[in-house]
Amino acid sequence: MADDPKGGGQPNFVAGLQMFAAIIALLVGLIWLGFEGIDWLEITPDDNAVFGYLMVTTIIMAFAGAVLWKIITGGIDLTGIIAEPAKPDQKVGKASLSRFQMLLFTFVVAGLFLMLSIEAGAFVNIPGNVLGLIGISGGTYVLSKTVGKEKDDSE
Amino acid sequence: MGLTAEFISLVFGLTMVAWLAILAGFVSYKFLTGHLSMTGLLQKEGGSALVPERVTALATTLFVAGAYILIVLNTGLIEDPVTDVKSMPDMPEALLALLVGGKAVYVTGKISRQQKTGS
Numbered sequence: 001m002a003d004d005p006k007g008g009g010q011p012n013f014v015a016g017l018q019m020f021a022a023i024i025a026l027l028v029g030l031i032w033l034g035f036e037g038i039d040w041l042e043i044t045p046d047d048n049a050v051f052g053y054l055m056v057t058t059i060i061m062a063f064a065g066a067v068l069w070k071i072i073t074g075g076i077d078l079t080g081i082i083a084e085p086a087k088p089d090q091k092v093g094k095a096s097l098s099r100f101q102m103l104l105f106t107f108v109v110a111g112l113f114l115m116l117s118i119e120a121g122a123f124v125n126i127p128g129n130v131l132g133l134i135g136i137s138g139g140t141y142v143l144s145k146t147v148g149k150e151k152d153d154s155e
Numbered sequence: 156m157g158l159t160a161e162f163i164s165l166v167f168g169l170t171m172v173a174w175l176a177i178l179a180g181f182v183s184y185k186f187l188t189g190h191l192s193m194t195g196l197l198q199k200e201g202g203s204a205l206v207p208e209r210v211t212a213l214a215t216t217l218f219v220a221g222a223y224i225l226i227v228l229n230t231g232l233i234e235d236p237v238t239d240v241k242s243m244p245d246m247p248e249a250l251l252a253l254l255v256g257g258k259a260v261y262v263t264g265k266i267s268r269q270q271k272t273g274s
Binding site for chain 2 (some may be wrong): 009025049050053054057059061064068071072074078079082083092094095096097100101103104106107108110111112114115116117118119120121122124125126128129130132133134136140143
């Protein structure tokens with residue numbers, strides 16, 4: 001183990017272990033309640049499934065919300081979202097057309113897919129040409145990145 | 156229990172749409188206010204003049220994205236009468252060809268300029 005300048009390595013490890021044990025105990029308790037509650041509390045298997053579904057969606061929405069919050073408050077920096085890697089004399093790299101195209105198509109296709117899925121009530125199929133659109137966008141990005149790297153290597 | 160899987164599914168889907176819309180709106184706002192740099196999007200590295208193939212590629216990209224949004228809004232869900240499978244509207248071959256053309260011009264121009272600079 002690396003030396004900890006604050007000497008807090010051991011307490012952190014113990015706290016982590018306690019947290020892990022608490023999570024495992026909670027999960028075991030929930031699983032036990034899920035099975036036993038069917039008899040005791042007259043919970044149906046469907047109720048169990050809905051409860052599990054609610055938990056999973058809540059966790060995913062919490063992750064999504066945390067990421068969005070961090071982005072809006074500046075915790076996640078978007079400065080270089082479409083920029084190429086900065087040169088030593090630059091603060092931010094030059095904007096990349098390929099990255100911009102990928103960003104645009106991702107928003108367009110993901111947004112339309114989500115809207116149509118809500119309308120249909122299930123995941124909808126994505127046609128081959130739309131997948132091709134994303135593939136072309138990603139392929140051009142990789143190609144232009146490769147070309148750019150060759151240029152950097154030759155300098 | 157009043158809470159159903161369908162209701163949770165609807166709330167989750169709407170939340171994800173809202174999440175994506177907020178993210179897209181925030182990124183657009185940052186672009187418009189200049190917090191996210193678009194400097195050099197239409198220029199070559201180290202240059203200040205507009206590069207035609209970049210302008211072409213950007214124009215075709217915006218056109219294809221806008222056209223596909225219009226197609227989806229006008230057509231809506233496509234349902235196969237035989238299999239009942241629902242899908243997004245397909246993108247016309249012409250639009251895809253336009254996009255590939257724009258990209259091909261862009262990549263060719265980039266390689267050609269690089270070789271010209273290298274020689």
